[in-house]
Amino acid sequence: MKKIAIVHGPNLNILGWREPEIYGHQTMEHINTKLKIMADEKQVKSTFFQSNSEGELIAYFQMLIQDAEPTHFIIFNPAAFTHSSIALRDTLQAVSIPFIEVHLSNIHAREVFRHHSYFSDIAQGVISGLGALGYELALLAALHYLNSKGV
Ligand code: DQA
Secondary structure, eight states: EEEEEEEOOOTTTGTSSSSSHHHEEEHHHHHHHHHHHHHHHHHOOEEEEEOOOHHHHHHHHHHHSSSSOOEEEEEOOGGGGTTTTTTHHHHHHHTTEEEEESSSOOGSOOOOSSOOSSSSSSSSSSESSTTTHHHHHHHHHHHHHHHTTTT
């Protein structure tokens, strides 16, 4: 069975009340519920993880390749670690699971320090600025990618 991991970085657990004018009103639970329904419809297994800690995110990605059930794709919003974490980049390169980088806001239309991502050049694709819809589009793209690879 195909398996996709949806991973959220720091402060995404407080979506809903966190700067709603930037990040919208949907909570992370709403986003995850929608993704699970979509994945279930396609008979794809989905797993969900959020952490505010860089070390926990690294440990989670490392665990994915030790798991008996392989993970075929990752949808990842690295949040603020987008702009700072060479360590997480190294982990994603090491585990070598294809991923799409998602941002709710358009990071290129915001402060200059958000314009650079440590992930974009190693991602299959990047979706930024489409709000919660971006996660759904990422899931569709992930399914398309896996079908095209015959997974
Ligand atoms: C974010 C954008 C980042 O710059 C920010 O630090 C976040 C969320 C987004 O989804 O728009 O926490 O990744």
